[in-house]
Amino acid sequence: MRRVVGARFKKVGKIYYFSCEEFEVNVGDYLILETSRGIEYGKCVVPPKFIDEKELLNSLKKCIRIATEEDTRIHEENKQKEKEAFKIAKEKIGEFSLEMNLVDVEYTFDKNKIIFYFIAEGRVDFRDLVKTLASIFKTRIELRQIGVRDKAKSVGGIGTCGRQLCCSSFLGDFTSVSIKMAKEQNLSLNPSKISGMCGRLMCCLKYEQDIYEDIKSRMPNIGSIVKTKFGDGEVVDLSILKERVKVKFIIDSEEVIRDIKLDEMEIKYNNIEVKDSKEELLIDEYDGEDVSKYFINDIIYEREDY
DSSP: OEEEEEEESSTTOOOEEEEOOSSOOOTTOEEEEEETTEEEEEEEEEEEEEEOGGGOSSOOEEEEEEOOHHHHHHHHHHHHHHHHHHHHHHHHHHHTTOOOEEEEEEEOTTSSEEEEEEEOSSOOOOHHHHHHHHHHHOSEEEEEEOOHHHHHHHHOOBOTTSSBOHHHHTOOSOOOEEHHHHHHTTOOOOHHHHBOTTSSBOGGGGTTHHHHHHHHHTSOOTTOEEEETTEEEEEEEEETTTTEEEEEEEETTEEEEEEEEGGGOEEEEOOOOOOOGGGGOEESOSBTTBOGGGOSOOOEEOOTTO
């Protein structure tokens, strides 16, 4: 068994776990952590717990110590330097006339690397830019291309609901969202109605999807024949959240439609639901912290004399 703690590096970033065997840590404590990018400053959000080593997919990095006042001061200095680095990089991008939009800048805690996040529509040759930035900041420079969802998460904003964007307020990870979810929830398929600030399908389509799937699995499909206290009838419409079904009956050669509860009927013949193959296309299926398949360029330039 390994004793681990969960920490975040951003307010609503992904939670990472670190080995912490030597000292007590409480939720809310700021920590100095060993990561693949170097030494980082993070916040404990999951208290210490024990995990079986068999459940660990990768080797754990170490929680070095609880952050001191000096560590916090260094972290705040890095935040100020990030703002300066952002302005400088923005100017240099303009000088090189590169078709890229700078989104964010991050210093590692130990200042061994500066990461510049950007979005771009096509391939960008930024080798000269990286060399220039390396000569200015005299440290390792990494330019990383991210998706539009990550930009929205970083920049923030107000959604169509009038609240702060989910991704920038509480969502730690992005989830897979598909157009099928919008259709199953009887939402308008107008892109302007179901797209978020990032231009992709809204993350909130996922929130009620499990409930819709559970109820729909117990409901008949449109065109099915059901047995009710009024006799046998054909299903013509569904109200999933209300768990009610509209059934068409033929009474004295006339069509009569009744609204019946799901538990007051029995399915005699369940019509096969025809699915459009396009509905199965998953959109935005990637982890917000790992968008490598969207990277067009991702290089690191190092000066040997630094």
